[in-house]
Amino acid sequence: MSVLSEELRQKILAYVPRYPNKQAVTLPALHIVQDALRCVPLEAIREIADLLDLSPAEVHDTMSFYGFFRDEKQPLGKTRLWVCRSLACGLRGAEELLDTVCKKLNVQPGGTSADGKITVEFAECIGACEGAPAVLIDDEARMNVTPDKVDALLDELRQ
Numbered sequence: 001m002s003v004l005s006e007e008l009r010q011k012i013l014a015y016v017p018r019y020p021n022k023q024a025v026t027l028p029a030l031h032i033v034q035d036a037l038r039c040v041p042l043e044a045i046r047e048i049a050d051l052l053d054l055s056p057a058e059v060h061d062t063m064s065f066y067g068f069f070r071d072e073k074q075p076l077g078k079t080r081l082w083v084c085r086s087l088a089c090g091l092r093g094a095e096e097l098l099d100t101v102c103k104k105l106n107v108q109p110g111g112t113s114a115d116g117k118i119t120v121e122f123a124e125c126i127g128a129c130e131g132a133p134a135v136l137i138d139d140e141a142r143m144n145v146t147p148d149k150v151d152a153l154l155d156e157l158r159q
């Protein structure tokens with residue numbers, strides 16, 4: 001049975017006309033699959049390769065080049081919470097913020113809470129330095145997230 005639904009396959013194929021060749025669609029395809037499945041399973045690598053007329057090794061090479069993608073052994077939680085630890089955020093308590101988030105969720109950076117709802121990661125500058133310390137909630141930046149705001153933030157993300 002196919003890992004990629006017809007909807008996901010069509011989403012990936014819709015990128016083909018926008019790129020100079022099918023190989024260039026590998027990265028968008030990996031994003032589409034990970035967004036939907038919260039990881040890129042081995043079978044999905046084969047199916048992406050089939051769709052794009054590539055070998056599975058070529059798709060896997062692209063996937064493993066970026067630390068962004070997860071395989072089925074380490075799927076993402078429902079929300080991916082990135083805590084910025086670059087200079088501006090670091091000067092305004094990012095390490096303490098990351099520690100607080102990890103302790104409250106009982107995970108190490110990169111880990112996912114036991115309820116499967118939140119994966120915590122550290123990030124380099126997310127472009128929200130004026131609101132340091134800042135986090136990314138999937139694609140959305142949130143500024144001035146001090147440790148005293150962590151409980152409210154995690155409650156929001158658990159809903």
Ligand code: FES
Nearest residue numbers: 084089125128129
């Ligand atoms: S250093 Fe954290 S957003 Fe730029």
